Amino acid sequence: MARSAVAIIRSLPAWLTAALVLALTLGTLLAVALRAEVGRGLSAGDWSAIRFTVLQAAASAIASVILAIPVARALARRQFRGRGALVMLLGAPFILPVIVAVLGLLAVFGRGGLLNAGLLALGVAPISIYGAGGVVLAHVFFNLPLAVRLILQGWLSIPAERFRLAAQLNAPIWRVLELPMLARHAPGALLVIFLICLTSFAVALTLGGGPRATTVELAIWQAIRFDFDLGRAALLACVQFALCAMAALVAWRITPLNGFGSGLDRTVARWDQSRWDWVWLLLVTLFLVLPLAMILWRGVPSLPDLGPDIYRAAGRSVLVALAATTLTLAGALALSLRGGVLVALVGSLPLAASALVMGTGLFLLVFPFVNPVTVALPVTVGVNAVMAMPFALRLLSPAVADIRSDYGPLAANLALGSWATLRLVILPRLRKPLSFAAGLTMALSIGDLGVVALFATPAQETLPLAMYRLMGAYRMDAAAGAAVLLLFMALGAFWICDSRGQGDADAG
Numbered sequence: 001m002a003r004s005a006v007a008i009i010r011s012l013p014a015w016l017t018a019a020l021v022l023a024l025t026l027g028t029l030l031a032v033a034l035r036a037e038v039g040r041g042l043s044a045g046d047w048s049a050i051r052f053t054v055l056q057a058a059a060s061a062i063a064s065v066i067l068a069i070p071v072a073r074a075l076a077r078r079q080f081r082g083r084g085a086l087v088m089l090l091g092a093p094f095i096l097p098v099i100v101a102v103l104g105l106l107a108v109f110g111r112g113g114l115l116n117a118g119l120l121a122l123g124v125a126p127i128s129i130y131g132a133g134g135v136v137l138a139h140v141f142f143n144l145p146l147a148v149r150l151i152l153q154g155w156l157s158i159p160a161e162r163f164r165l166a167a168q169l170n171a172p173i174w175r176v177l178e179l180p181m182l183a184r185h186a187p188g189a190l191l192v193i194f195l196i197c198l199t200s201f202a203v204a205l206t207l208g209g210g211p212r213a214t215t216v217e218l219a220i221w222q223a224i225r226f227d228f229d230l231g232r233a234a235l236l237a238c239v240q241f242a243l244c245a246m247a248a249l250v251a252w253r254i255t256p257l258n259g260f261g262s263g264l265d266r267t268v269a270r271w272d273q274s275r276w277d278w279v280w281l282l283l284v285t286l287f288l289v290l291p292l293a294m295i296l297w298r299g300v301p302s303l304p305d306l307g308p309d310i311y312r313a314a315g316r317s318v319l320v321a322l323a324a325t326t327l328t329l330a331g332a333l334a335l336s337l338r339g340g341v342l343v344a345l346v347g348s349l350p351l352a353a354s355a356l357v358m359g360t361g362l363f364l365l366v367f368p369f370v371n372p373v374t375v376a377l378p379v380t381v382g383v384n385a386v387m388a389m390p391f392a393l394r395l396l397s398p399a400v401a402d403i404r405s406d407y408g409p410l411a412a413n414l415a416l417g418s419w420a421t422l423r424l425v426i427l428p429r430l431r432k433p434l435s436f437a438a439g440l441t442m443a444l445s446i447g448d449l450g451v452v453a454l455f456a457t458p459a460q461e462t463l464p465l466a467m468y469r470l471m472g473a474y475r476m477d478a479a480a481g482a483a484v485l486l487l488f489m490a491l492g493a494f495w496i497c498d499s500r501g502q503g504d505a506d507a508g
Contacts, residue, residue: 014338017331017389018346019123024386025349028361029241034363036238037231047233048211049219050239056132056215057197060139061190067140068147068189069182071284074277075148076155087152089288095440096292097447097490098202099464100144102485104136104291105129107480108296111162114294134207135215139200143193150192153348154185162365175434190306193250198244199354202449206468216240217356230364237360241353248352295483302481309458310482314489315468320381320462321445321493327385328441329434332392336400337422347393350386358383359451376455380462384445392437399433400426431500439497443490463489 042050075087093101108114111127116126129137204215214222216236223233287311335343362379363372372379407425427434449464458467463486470479 011338013330013334017334019329020331020382021349021386021389024358024362024382028358028365029238029353031361031364032237032241035230035234037235040231040235042239045211045214046219046236046239049214049216049236051296052132052213053198053215053217053240053243056135056139057194060136060143060197061194063136064143064193065151065190067153067185067284069186070276070280071144072145072148072151072155073178074280075152078277078281086285088151090148091284092405092491093142093145093288093492095443096142096445097449097464097486098138098200099449099467099471100295100447100487100490101141101204101291102138102203102206103467103479105134105141105194105482107294108291109137114290115256115273119274130207130446131210132208132380135200135203135213135289138207139193141287141291142200142203143196144284146196147189147193147355148284150189151185157181157347176364180305185441188251189330191247195244195247195251195351198247199238201356201357201453202464202468205449205453206471214219216243216415220356220360221453224360224363230367233360234364237354237357239467241357244354244357245352247333248348256501265324283506292487295340295480295487299482299484303478306478306481306485310463310466310478310485313461313463314485316377316460317446317462317464317486317489320377322385323381324384324388324445325438325441325497326380327437328388331385332389332396332437333434335393335429336396337414337426339397339401342396343393347390347397349388353387355383355387355448355450356454358456362451363454372455373457373460376457377454377462379455380384380448384448384449388437388441388444391440393491394438395433396430399430403429436498439494442493442497445491448487448489463467464479 075083105114106129108129110116111126113129119126128134155178158181175348199217200214201217201221205212207219208214214240218237220233222241223229223236266453331346333451335346359379362383366372366375366379403426407429447464448469449463452460452462452465453468456462458466458469461469463482467479467482467486470482471475
């Protein structure tokens with residue numbers, strides 16, 4: 001009986017974490033389902049938002065994957081100085097604050113951007129980035145690097161011996177090796193990006209809008225902030241959850257089939273290189289670097305002119321990120337130590353959820369009792385922590401399983417207790433994945449413009465929301481300065497946390 005009680009106490013953090021995730025996913029879904037006015041049905045505008053949500057996500061995913069294929073192929077068959085830095089650059093948009101990237105894209109493709117300046121110099125009518133085209137462009141900016149990384153892994157999974165055999169047989173590499181690989185890896189990348197684009201609220205908020213470019217999440221925000229139509233917001237939240245759940249289920253079921261077998265891990269010497277490889281690599285580098293360079297060029301001179309309200313908003317962003325990171329790491333560690341079905345459950349539910357759906361449910365739950373504005377920051381902390389949980393679990397769970405497999409018998413022979421094993425064996429060897437998970441959660445939370453947009457007023461706004469208000473007021477210089485500050489904060493937080501994980505387990 002005593003041992004049973006101790007086991008329950010040790011499992012308590014994992015169960016509390018699971019309860020928090022269930023409350024913020026299924027619990028908020030139940031709240032919006034009970035409040036949804038199903039009888040009134042969906043209006044023509046709601047159906048238009050649903051169509052646009054699905055179509056822009058499909059277009060963004062297809063464009064990202066199609067463009068990623070030649071870039072990934074070029075990286076797979078080219079070895080050059082700076083290749084590692086370019087591959088690292090492909091991971092930067094994932095932790096880049098969305099609102100910062102949008103401002104950079106406006107500096108290049110916006111009404112007064114570089115592209116339109118060039119078109120006007122040539123006597124060509126300028127283009128508009130706002131609307132469906134701008135939403136898809138921004139999504140490609142964020143997800144093209146992800147697609148390249150996913151598909152590049154497929155190319156690198158083909159053993160060098162297969163290429164040598166194809167050369168000896170004079171077989172067409174594209175048909176016998178590369179197309180079968182793409183048939184296995186491209187659908188998974190397509191569905192993952194489609195799911196990400198379904199829940200991209202900040203992009204639609206800044207570049208969409210209007211009857212023809214409104215997503216479901218943007219319609220939810222408008223229903224609460226402008227119309228205060230909670231019944232319609234709840235109904236749309238149910239629709240959004242259904243879309244995300246279906247996409248997540250299909251993405252989970254689409255897994256790569258058996259690969260090409262194992263090889264001897266030799267370096268792949270490709271003889272089918274093309275001059276177009278350099279063209280694709282140059283284009284993707286310019287596409288990723290130019291918006292960030294424009295942000296720095298326009299924003300750095302404006303940093304000294306930022307007002308105290310911007311720095312107060314930055315301080316709130318840091319506090320929210322620290323609290324969310326603490327919750328995420330504590331919960332993910334507890335779940336990884338507990339293992340079993342809880343890890344699978346908590347690791348999958350947030351992927352099918354949406355921050356705006358959670359926010360809508362929490363708004364409905366707290367509204368009868370307190371002013372939602374008063375709980376804006378705690379709600380943001382909870383939602384950010386839950387949304388980052390799957391990423392932290394993906395990093396920690398395999399590492400904990402490996403440590404237990406390698407050192408568990410030794411710890412048992414030495415009669416180390418659970419806490420001693422955690423402190424002396426597990427935590428030192430989790431230093432790298434814990435630090436990376438912390439950096440990732442910090443960066444994502446600092447740059448988040450999601451549920452805080454539902455609750456916060458200027459007195460509670462975080463830096464991304466303050467930056468959005470500056471852009472809405474056409475104070476673009478001040479917005480550029482805030483963007484530089486936000487960019488330094490997000491990348492700096494990631495670097496500080498991740499650098500703590502460098503070194504071996506014996507480091508102090």
